[in-house]
Each structure stands twice: as C-alpha cells, then as structure tokens.
Amino acid sequence: MKWLSRDLYLPRRLLRNAASMAVGERIGAASTPTLPKKVAAVEALSEGPAFQRLRDLILAQAKPVAGERALDIGAGTGLLALALAGLGVETVALDREPAMVRRLAEKAAALGLTVEGVVGDAAALPFPDRSFDLVVSNYCYHHLPAAGKEKALREALRVLRPGGRLVFADMMFSLRLASGRDRRVVRRIVGKLLRKGPAGWLRVARNVARTALGRGEEPAPPAWWERALLAAGFEAATVEVLAHDGGIASARRPA
Numbered sequence: 001m002k003w004l005s006r007d008l009y010l011p012r013r014l015l016r017n018a019a020s021m022a023v024g025e026r027i028g029a030a031s032t033p034t035l036p037k038k039v040a041a042v043e044a045l046s047e048g049p050a051f052q053r054l055r056d057l058i059l060a061q062a063k064p065v066a067g068e069r070a071l072d073i074g075a076g077t078g079l080l081a082l083a084l085a086g087l088g089v090e091t092v093a094l095d096r097e098p099a100m101v102r103r104l105a106e107k108a109a110a111l112g113l114t115v116e117g118v119v120g121d122a123a124a125l126p127f128p129d130r131s132f133d134l135v136v137s138n139y140c141y142h143h144l145p146a147a148g149k150e151k152a153l154r155e156a157l158r159v160l161r162p163g164g165r166l167v168f169a170d171m172m173f174s175l176r177l178a179s180g181r182d183r184r185v186v187r188r189i190v191g192k193l194l195r196k197g198p199a200g201w202l203r204v205a206r207n208v209a210r211t212a213l214g215r216g217e218e219p220a221p222p223a224w225w226e227r228a229l230l231a232a233g234f235e236a237a238t239v240e241v242l243a244h245d246g247g248i249a250s251a252r253r254p255a
C-alpha cells in the first residue's frame with residue numbers, strides 16, 4: 001500500500017482541488033445544472049466514497065507507469081481516466097454515451113489533463129490490435145449481456161499488447177441468487193432502494209420488469225468472470241470479492 005499512498009497522493013489532491021476550484025468555477029457552475037440526468041447520476045456516483053475506493057483499488061492492482069498507454073472502458077465522466085492521466089499515463093477514455101465523453105472532456109480540460117475521449121462500444125473496440133499496455137474499467141461490464149461480456153473480454157485482449165494488463169471492478173453476484181452472498185447482496189440493494197420511498201419502489205419495479213424481459217443489468221458472479229477471462233485467452237486471472245456487491249478482477253495477456 002506504500003505505492004498507493006505515495007503515487008496516488010498528488011493526483012488525488014490535484015483532482016480534489018481541481019474539483020472544488022477549477023471545475024466548480026470553470027465548468028461546474030455553468031454546466032452542472034444542464035447535465036443530462038444520466039451523466040449527473042454517474043458523476044455523483046463517481047464522487048462518492050465507494051467508487052473513489054474502487055478507483056484506488058483498481059489503480060493499486062494496475063500499477064500504471066507514466067508513459068504507458070491505457071484504455072478506460074465505460075469511462076463515464078472520468079473516475080479512472082482522469083486519475084490515470086494525472087499519473088502521466090497516455091489515456092484513452094471510451095464510453096458508448098456521447099454526453100459522458102463530452103463531460104469527461106470538459107473535466108479534463110479544466111484540470112489541464114490530456115485524455116482522448118472516444119464514443120464506442122466495449123464489445124467492439126475501435127482500436128487496432130496491441131495498442132495498449134493497460135485496460136481498466138469500473139462498473140461497466142454489468143451493462144452487457146453474458147455474450148457481450150465475453151466479446152468485451154476478447155476485445156480487451158485483442159487491443160492489449162502481449163504482457164499487457166486488464167484490471168476491472170464490477171458488480172459481481174448472480175441474480176439467480178445461487179449463493180448466500182448473492183441473496184445477501186440483493187437483499188441489501190433492494191432494501192436500500194425501498195427505504196428511499198416511492199422513487200426507490202419505482203426503480204425496484206422497473207429493474208424487476210427489465211430483468212424479466214432480459215433487458216436489465218446483468219451482473220455475473222466471480223467464478224463466471226474467472227472462467228470467462230481464461231476462456232478469452234488471458235492468463236494469471238484473479239478475482240477478488242469485495243465487501244459490497246462488487247469484485248475486482250485482473251488478468252494478463254500472455255507475453
């Protein structure tokens with residue numbers, strides 16, 4: 001954890017200061033009220049302690065080095081991409097929502113950081129083979145169905161150079177409630193939503209309907225991810241279960 005405290009100290013301070021000053025002054029006041037709802041929701045999530053901790057865990061496992069080239073998949077408004085760029089990593093941020101990429105670009109500019117924003121799909125990456133040293137992602141893959149996740153892993157492998165690393169966090173449990181942990185996680189999520197009152201009840205109802213129609217979020221359990229990483233061609237795959245609904249996975253493209 002020495003690495004984490006030494007090397008992440010500066011970017012974290014930079015981000016915090018910039019978030020309260022440069023972003024607040026230059027783009028926050030002007031553009032936050034008009035942010036699309038989805039973008040505002042992702043940004044709020046990324047500023048909360050749970051996602052900030054996930055960012056630190058991912059970066060600690062990824063061990064980015066200044067000068068490397070990294071891709072952040074499902075980058076949202078830049079939780080990982082801005083931190084990587086702050087560490088001197090040449091960073092590309094991909095998201096399927098143009099509004100996320102636009103917001104990320106605003107934030108990068110306000111922070112004086114360079115991030116290349118790209119609109120695209122995790123399952124069909126618009127990059128040549130072997131073009132990155134590192135691929136990271138946070139809470140994106142559960143938006144893809146199982147076949148899409150498998151395709152996304154094969155794509156991550158393809159764009160990594162031999163020996164390149166993939167590190168990602170995501171919701172990791174089964175909606176089939178196969179294990180005691182699955183049941184605890186779902187009970188906790190549903191309970192939290194129900195306590196929010198009518199808006200939360202509506203979200204539960206909407207999610208149940210979407211899942212029944214096969215259009216909802218599709219978290220996969222840790223064992224599924226481990227198998228899928230190896231099947232996609234990665235080696236040294238590890239998946240660590242976290243205290244909440246999430247898990248963190250890392251793997252390497254064979255040299």
Ligand SMILES: C[S@@+](CC[C@H](N)C(=O)[O-])C[C@H]1O[C@@H](n2cnc3c(N)ncnc32)[C@H](O)[C@@H]1O
Pocket residue numbers: 042045046051073074075076077078079080094095096097100120121122123137138139140143144
């Ligand atoms: C929960 S947000 C997380 C954003 C960011 N990684 C973070 O940690 O703050 C999920 C993001 O994944 C993006 N996303 C979902 N499905 C995607 C896909 N198939 N390809 C690319 N991006 C996708 C969404 O637009 C959204 O920005």
